[in-house]
Amino acid sequence: MMTCHDNALDEALKSLGLIRFDPPAPKPGGLVHVFQILGELSHARLADIAEEYAAPGGVDFGFAEHREFNAFAQRSSKDVICIYSSTVRTMWSLCNAVMTIREIFPWIDDVDRLGENSAPPAKGELFFVQQTSAASGEIEPIRRKLATALFDVAMDFALMHEVGHLWNGHVDLLRQEIDPLPLREMRPGEAKGFDLAEAQALEFDADSFAAQKVFARAYRENQFKEFSEGLLKDHRLPLDGDHTATWYFTWFAIYAFFRLFDEACAAADLQKRPQPRAALRQACLLSTVAAVCDRQGWSKLTMPNWEVLATAAGLEAEGAICRLRRVALDANAFRSAWQGPAFDQIEAYLQSWDVLAPRLKLFKRGAMQAKSEPSSVTDA
Template identity: 25%
Template sequence: MPTFEEFAATEGMQLLAYDDHPDWLDAVAEFYANMTPFIGNCLRSGEPMILDIHLVDRPGLNAFAASFDDADVICLYRDTVRLIRATARGLVSQGLLLPHIGAENNIVKSRHFSGPPRQVLTNEIDLCDDPLEDIERDRLALHITRLAAHFIIQHEFAHISNGHTSWIGSQRKLALIIEMDDGHLESTKGMERETLEWDADSTAITHVLKIALNPEMFTIDGRTAWKIPNRNSIGDVGDAVTCVVAAFFLCGAYFASVESSLWWDLEPRSHPHPAIRMASIISAITLNISFRSGTTEKEADAHLANASSIIPSWLSLFRGHLPQKDHVPGFLDFCDNRLKQYDTVWQRLEPELRKFKRGGTLAPLVRTRHPAFPNNDVIG
């Protein structure tokens, strides 16, 4: 296994200074502020974990996690925050997403992209990234952008801390997981890779929910519980949850557009099929809220009511530039069976990943009630 410096030299990878990219600087600084106590307790092969996060001079919305001889590394691609911010502003400009935030008379002009998502990622079309006319609507877009940046970093960190990269390194020459092929590095595919993505998504969404909801946290028998305040930096609990879903959707929809433009392509890929991935995220949000705060799943589901506006906003933003989603016979059965397959693969992978994980706990093989809420039927 090479050092990161050797790898970067071989790949012709140029690193950028964070000072020239304040959006990433803020996100990475906040990540370290939140996660340093956890990272400080992480071990790699019995030694303290070293985590470096680099910004690389490559285009598009992309990232990778890797484990090298000298350090665990997350690499973030140059254009990612700019693309997410322009897209978040475009989504919010449609006026459908949390319309109660901002001026009563909507003064924001709807924006539309002149090409499909693939052309956004390859910089083939010009994107308007100017602030929205309404300062509160623009603040909403920037909040979604912030959460999306955190989702990407936390997702990559989960690949490392949950042992994914080291496990990949035990199977292949390079202990590296990249989100999308970039013309230099190739993304692995198959059921095992989809299962690892499923796990990384679940881990990341827990951390992003904590940022959005700002709960008071306490621990009972090793399990973290949340006391969720009624208000947060963007509004009420439902507003915050909608922003979390929107942040994930921005990333997932772009990844899906590159992996396969065929909705009916049901073969295993790098990431779960977009319908399964979205359903898994919604399920993870409901589970986190109900399991960690002691509420019922029905009460947790109620916070997702406004999230239904995200997909119409996306369709409006890319008006006329998205492929039709044809009906696939038996699609719901396919989704249900694929989730069961992930669980089966996880039962096999979890003991192996436990050998490589850096700290914390992996998703349990057997789910139980939260010790803080023994009368709540929700298991996690």
């Protein structure tokens, strides 16, 4: 399926000195590489979200071989979206690694859910070690399923964030005014006259776009419904029909994605970056998500309910990552982002927006003609 490459992505890659990463071929025994699955899902998702993308060759999507947790969007003869290979590898590894932490998700292993034979020691026997056989290190299928679902949401957010940059005119604006190179998440417009406050407002706009799309799909597909019973055994969360677990894990996945991006930016020693750190970035999205879910009738949760859900999920993701990295969890730092800075940050975005909006107007496209979503979702 990958034999015929479009030129638009290759041109964009060349302009950044990058090379394309092609998913490895399947192996005997029905083993398909995660990049191939993600590539196919992403093409299908793009075709589903806009008629322009459903047309043959309507959008060019692919991967770049690179060690950065990065992605870019570009517009030439068509829309181009590229995710760097490291983003996929790191996200996939994290989602699976999190599942090895028994203390984080004890409820998944309930015997009633798995049956006596496939279940690990029941709750309460977590720390009893079986002396006869060494731990196999294998992850139970239900954990693998949850890992896959979390990864899917995180990568969907990444994809929709890039669509947001394209659909809301950011890419065209920056191409025309600042830098003809693709709009990259890390190092945007590096060495060019890039206004950081404006770049921050664009990132927030792309995040809001992505959050609306991701929660629209979460409402429709309710991907985490089967984990509800177990989740609610160990967590006191505001209930929202049968969507509680899906809302919770959607926030979890988005937070984990933000957090890995932070890590990559720190590792690259980036001085200026247009995205706030994970907790604040998540907090800034709360009002968008609460508003769209209320407006579309997807949820009965109040704003304080949403905050409880989102902070519980974000903190659990933060705790899991800290544990895997063997660093202490700083819950206060996480919580402090939710107590004022989010409002200041949104205020700053809105100020930049006054300057940006008239310039973006030329490039902003109309409502998406999507097959599966009400078009009003994009009108926010």
